[in-house]
Amino acid sequence: MAEPRRSRRAGELVLEVRALRVMRGGRAILDGLDLGVQRGEPFAIAGPSGSGKTTLLFAVAGLSRPDGGTIEVGGVSLEGLAPRERAERVGIVFQDYQLFPHLTALENACLAPRLHGLEGYEARVLELFEALGLSELAHRAPHELSGGQKQRVAIARTLALRPEVVLFDEPSAALDPQTTDELATRLRGLSHETQVIVVSHDLPFLERCCTRGLRLEGGRIAASGTVADVTRSA
Amino acid sequence: MRRALVALTWLWIVFIGSALAPREALAEPGREGVLVVGLTGKYPPFSYFDERGELAGFDVDFARALCTEMRLRCELVATEWDSLVAALLTDKIDAVVGSMAITEERSRAVRFSVPYYESGARLYVRPGARDSGTRGFTVGVTLGTTFERVARERFPEAEVRIYKGDTDVLQDLATGRLDGMITDELVGAYMAHERGAVVEPVGARLLEERMGIPVKPGRDELLAEIDRAVGALRSSGVQRALLEKHLHVGGASAGAGERPGLWRSAAPLLLRGLGATLFICVTGIGLGIALSLLLAWGALSKGFVARPTALLVDFVRSTPFMIQLFALYFGPPSLGLSLSAEAAGITAIAVHSAAYLAEVVKTAYRAVPDGQRLAARALGLSAWQSLRHVVGPQMLPIATVPCLNTVVAMIKDSAVVSVIGIYELTLQTQRIISASFRPIELYAVAAGLYFLLTFPLLVAGRRLEQRWRARGLLHG
Ligand SMILES: Nc1ncnc2c1ncn2[C@@H]1O[C@H](COP(=O)(O)OP(=O)(O)OP(=O)(O)O)[C@@H](O)[C@H]1O
Ligand SMILES: [Mg+2]
Numbered sequence: 001m002a003e004p005r006r007s008r009r010a011g012e013l014v015l016e017v018r019a020l021r022v023m024r025g026g027r028a029i030l031d032g033l034d035l036g037v038q039r040g041e042p043f044a045i046a047g048p049s050g051s052g053k054t055t056l057l058f059a060v061a062g063l064s065r066p067d068g069g070t071i072e073v074g075g076v077s078l079e080g081l082a083p084r085e086r087a088e089r090v091g092i093v094f095q096d097y098q099l100f101p102h103l104t105a106l107e108n109a110c111l112a113p114r115l116h117g118l119e120g121y122e123a124r125v126l127e128l129f130e131a132l133g134l135s136e137l138a139h140r141a142p143h144e145l146s147g148g149q150k151q152r153v154a155i156a157r158t159l160a161l162r163p164e165v166v167l168f169d170e171p172s173a174a175l176d177p178q179t180t181d182e183l184a185t186r187l188r189g190l191s192h193e194t195q196v197i198v199v200s201h202d203l204p205f206l207e208r209c210c211t212r213g214l215r216l217e218g219g220r221i222a223a224s225g226t227v228a229d230v231t232r233s234a
Numbered sequence: 235m236r237r238a239l240v241a242l243t244w245l246w247i248v249f250i251g252s253a254l255a256p257r258e259a260l261a262e263p264g265r266e267g268v269l270v271v272g273l274t275g276k277y278p279p280f281s282y283f284d285e286r287g288e289l290a291g292f293d294v295d296f297a298r299a300l301c302t303e304m305r306l307r308c309e310l311v312a313t314e315w316d317s318l319v320a321a322l323l324t325d326k327i328d329a330v331v332g333s334m335a336i337t338e339e340r341s342r343a344v345r346f347s348v349p350y351y352e353s354g355a356r357l358y359v360r361p362g363a364r365d366s367g368t369r370g371f372t373v374g375v376t377l378g379t380t381f382e383r384v385a386r387e388r389f390p391e392a393e394v395r396i397y398k399g400d401t402d403v404l405q406d407l408a409t410g411r412l413d414g415m416i417t418d419e420l421v422g423a424y425m426a427h428e429r430g431a432v433v434e435p436v437g438a439r440l441l442e443e444r445m446g447i448p449v450k451p452g453r454d455e456l457l458a459e460i461d462r463a464v465g466a467l468r469s470s471g472v473q474r475a476l477l478e479k480h481l482h483v484g485g486a487s488a489g490a491g492e493r494p495g496l497w498r499s500a501a502p503l504l505l506r507g508l509g510a511t512l513f514i515c516v517t518g519i520g521l522g523i524a525l526s527l528l529l530a531w532g533a534l535s536k537g538f539v540a541r542p543t544a545l546l547v548d549f550v551r552s553t554p555f556m557i558q559l560f561a562l563y564f565g566p567p568s569l570g571l572s573l574s575a576e577a578a579g580i581t582a583i584a585v586h587s588a589a590y591l592a593e594v595v596k597t598a599y600r601a602v603p604d605g606q607r608l609a610a611r612a613l614g615l616s617a618w619q620s621l622r623h624v625v626g627p628q629m630l631p632i633a634t635v636p637c638l639n640t641v642v643a644m645i646k647d648s649a650v651v652s653v654i655g656i657y658e659l660t661l662q663t664q665r666i667i668s669a670s671f672r673p674i675e676l677y678a679v680a681a682g683l684y685f686l687l688t689f690p691l692l693v694a695g696r697r698l699e700q701r702w703r704a705r706g707l708l709h710g
Contacts, residue, residue, distance in 0.1 A: 063608050087614025098609035102627045102707055111623060112613035143706030161613065 014039040014074060014195045015060070015165055021068035022055050029055045030219045033069070037165075042187050042196035044206040044213025044227050051216040053199040054095075057167045060197075061092040074164050084116050091163035091194075095170040097154040099142040105129075106138040109157045121160060128156040132186075148179040155186075165195045172205045184209035203231040268307045271297045272327035275312035276399030276668050277376075279424040279480045280333045283312075283665035285496070287503040292480040296350060297331035299472055300447075303463040312665075313655045314398060316378045317564075319343055322450050324564050325572065329460065333418065335380045335443040345453070346446030347460045350468070351477060354439035355381050356419045357389075363413035366436060367391060374403035374412045381416040384440050401668040407433060416440065420481050500666045500676065507662030508683050514576065514658060515645050515687075518583025522644075525584055526591035533596055550589035556650050558582050563654045579651035579658075583644060590640045598633035599625065631702035638695040642688045649684075659683055 015037040022030040029052050037043045047053050058064045060071055062078055071078045073089040081089070099108050106125065113121035129135050132152040142150060151171065158166055168187070172180045180202075187196050187209045200206050206213060207227050214224035215231075223230050273281040273293050284290040289310050301308035313321050318334070321327045322344060336346045357366060357373070364371045371392040375381040376399055385394045395412065397403045400421060406412045415433070422435055447464065449457050467473045532543030550558065562585075563578035573581065602625050610620035652661035663680040667673045702708045 058608075061612050063611055082614075083611065083616060084614035087612065092612045094605060094609060094612075096605060098603075098605040100606065100609070100624055100628075102705075112615060115615060115619050115623065141706055157613070 012039050013037070015197070016072045016075075017056075017060065017069065018072075019069040020056070020059060020066055020071065022052075022059055022064065023067045024055070028067075028219065030059070030066075033219070033221065035214065035221065037195065037197060038212075039195055041191055041211040042198055042209050044210035044230060045197065045199045045216060046201060046203060046206055046213060046230055047216035047222075048201060052219040053201075053216055054169055055219075056216070057092060057169050057197075057199055060165075061090050061167055062086045063092070087112065087163065088116075088161050089163055090165045090167065091158035091161060092167040092169065093151070093154045093158050093171065095173055097150045099145075099150055099153055099157070101142050104139050104141055105134060105145065105153045105156075108142070108153055109160050112157070113160050116161070118161070124162075125156065125160050128159055132156055147174050148176075148182075151175070151183070155190075159190075159194065163194060165197060166190070168196065168198045168200075170200055170202075171198060172200060172202045180205055181208070207231060268309055269301050269304065269329065270309045270311060270327045271301070272311050272313050272318050272321050272330045273297070273332035274315045274318070274399055275665060276315070276401045277333060277421070278401070278668065279421065281312075282401070282668050285499045287499065287662075287665065292351075292476055293331050293333055295476050295480070296467070296473065299467055299476065300331065300460070300463050303466055304459055311655060314653050315376055316398075317654065319448070320564050322448060325450065326563075326575075328453075328456065329447050329449050331447055333445050334448055336446040337380055340448065343451075344448035345451050345457050346448050347457060348464050349444035349446055350464045350473065352442070352444050353418045353420045354442050355384055355416055356422055356439055357414055357416050357436045358422045358425070358433040359414035359436050360407050360410070360412075360433055366414065371413050372411070374406055374415045375417075376400055376403065380441065380443060385416050388440055399668070401664075404433075405673055418443070420477075424481055496672065500679075503662050503666055504659070504679060504683065507657060507659035507680075508687075510656065510662075511645070511648055511658040511660075511684075512687065514580050514583060514651065514656065515648050518580040518648070519587050519641055519644055521580070521584035522587030522591060525588035526595055529588055529592035530595035530599065533592065534599055547589045547592050550585060551593070555582065555586050555647050556653065558586060559650060559654060575651075575654045575656050578654060579648075579656045582651070583648060586647070587640060587644045590644075591637055594633050594636045594640060595629070597636075598629040601632050602628045628707065631698070631707045635695045635699050638691050642691050645688050646684060 013036050015035070017033060017035040020030050020033040020035075021028060033056065045053055045056070055064075059066050060078075062081075062083070076089065078086055078089070099105075100111065103111065106129070109125045109128065110121060113125070118124075126135075129138055132155060134149070134152055134156060137145060137149055137153075142153070145153065155166075171183060171187075175183060184205060187198060190196050196209075198206065198210060210227045212225065213227050213230045215222045273289075275281050275283050275289055277291070277293070279291050280293040281289060281291040289312065294310065297310060298308050311321070311327055313327070315332070318327075318330050318332060319340070322330060331350075333351075334340070334346075336349065340346070359366065366373075366389055369391045371389065372395055373385050373389060373392045374395045374397055375385050377396045382394065382396065385392065395406070397406070400415070400417055403412065403415045403417070404425070407415055414436070419435070419439065422433065425433060447460050449460065464473075529543055529547055532539045533547060534540070535543075559578065559582040562573060562582050563575065566573050566578075606624055606628065607620060610624040615624065648658060649660035652658060652664065655661070657665075659680055663676050667676050699708060
């Protein structure tokens with residue numbers, strides 16, 4: 001059975017984080033963080049190294065259990081969701097991509113939808129490969145791909161599950177200037193089908209792909225508003 | 235590929251069949267109407283394996299006559315000499331008809347019957363040997379025999395070497411590693427006549443010996459019955475006739491050159507041994523693989539089982555295989571649970587290989603980056619799906635070669651189970667050697683057969699490694 005289509009109106013609150021608390025080594029890395037993201041353009045999360053950006057993403061992606069607070073996507077709390085249901089609401093593209101080395105590019109993208117028994121996933125993945133310019137590379141192993149190509153496969157793998165929110169951790173960190181430009185354009189393009197949230201300390205890059213965002217410092221929100229506001233105050 | 239698998243499976247079934255056919259080592263004592271008799275099969279002419287691989291000799295015939303006299307069915311079990319008493323005390327066997335001299339020391343552990351023959355020990359030397367009174371004179375005896383003490387008392391200057399059986403002593407005597415040996419004079423006479431062995435008796439009898447049939451203390455009824463039967467066999471002349479048959483036969487099978495049938499008779503025995511080795515290895519290691527997954531899971535778990543599991547694995551890895559084997563074979567009977575030799579051997583191999591394989595599996599699991607598990611989780615895969623489709627396939631290339639190395643080591647170490655009387659390749663080889671006295675050729679063939687078993691695994695490991703390296707799944 002196909003997933004019922006979720007309503008996707010611009011402006012609605014797609015991600016809402018309340019009083020989020022994450023402890024690491026007896027220290028609160030995130031301490032009572034509140035955050036709301038409205039559906040629309042890619043959303044930027046900036047901040048210096050060690051400010052808690054990855055910690056926040058992992059909590060939202062359900063990869064670590066928060067020590068307090070709630071996370072809601074599209075009005076549904078992530079707590080208590082089965083792994084599969086959560087993955088269909090929030091996806092993440094890791095900084096180092098984490099492609100599965102024993103599978104081809106195509107198999108990487110098909111694994112989860114196949115295991116979850118999603119109908120028509122092959123067509124969906126081929127479509128994604130086409131859109132991401134991966135059609136020629138579908139049967140390559142990850143170690144035969146460049147960094148930028150790997151990233152596109154990772155994006156396809158995440159989008160194959162049609163998540164409402166896709167998190168990107170430092171997507172520009174390992175790319176050359178031209179590929180970074182392409183990526184910025186691509187992320188803007190993705191916002192038609194999903195809510196993109198980009199974590200980065202690369203401010204020019206954030207300015208190119210996002211319109212709104214916030215800046216983390218020491219586990220707290222130091223500024224929020226338009227990207228210009230966020231980056232100017234840094 | 236599939237057809238090869240089917241062929242292999244058939245081959246396997248045939249091997250199992252041939253391995254299971256001779257069940258000599260599986261006798262269960264204390265059964266109604268059966269007497270399980272232990273002996274070494276390494277003490278010609280009293281007990282040895284003839285050229286057809288059958289137990290033969292005075293002790294063998296006497297044991298059969300004894301059983302007939304007692305109206306019991308005879309089951310013969312060949313065990314190392316130093317395990318015979320342990321086998322008796324753990325009820326693996328009922329009695330030993332193995333030329334065991336009655337001594338005070340042994341009488342403290344077991345109950346002896348009346349003597350079933352008498353003899354004496356003598357010193358035998360090879361031509362050109364050093365004088366027995368001089369320093370550097372080396373003399374060989376069998377471990378745990380009365381001859382061992384005699385050697386130390388009578389030849390204080392000599393170096394006494396201890397062997398597993400007279401057959402081994404003779405081999406070293408023939409190669410010049412030993413100057414002499416102490417053994418029973420009936421045995422010595424037999425060697426001189428039958429085998430054309432290059433030994434000569436020196437001096438007078440070193441001691442008089444009376445051979446008895448020991449049973450476990452407390453089995454008084456059995457002992458009384460044996461005493462009666464021995465008396466009957468001696469008074470009826472059967473015992474005398476058997477002694478003459480085995481100790482004074484004319485050159486029926488004398489001379490090294492008159493054994494054209496060696497390979498014809500040895501080949502089926504060696505193949506049977508190979509089949510048994512294959513059977514205990516595949517079964518034992520197969521169980522070991524299953525057990526190793528359980529152990530690795532335990533050791534990797536975050537629960538309370540982690541520490542005890544890791545300790546168990548370390549314990550097994552840091553104790554000798556042979557000790558584990560003995561513990562499994564001789565230990566359980568004291569807890570009221572008797573394992574057959576094959577069951578004990580297979581269990582020992584399973585436990586020993588599981589410990590090593592668990593370590594390999596654990597290392598492979600840890601070698602897969604945590605990011606891979608996170609990625610699987612982020613895609614909504616369950617723990618099992620993550621293991622089955624993401625982590626497991628990446629562990630395979632990391633673990634396979636070390637696993638194959640462990641398997642190869644285990645196949646070689648499986649030779650050790652010969653000590654509890656499992657007729658695998660090594661014991662079959664030794665028993666053919668005890669009848670044919672051609673150790674060089676037979677050990678070479680045995681080595682070749684082990685090589686045939688293990689070498690393909692090493693080659694397969696190397697091939698797979700190359701393939702995975704080309705696919706970017708192995709680094710370093
Ligand atoms: N397991 C842990 N134990 C203790 N401290 C931790 C642990 N994991 C992260 N931290 C600390 O939490 C803080 C936030 O880490 P996080 O990885 O979220 O930073 P970040 O903003 O992503 O930094 P970067 O830009 O360098 O990636 C850092 O100070 C880090 O040292
Ligand atoms: Mg980070």
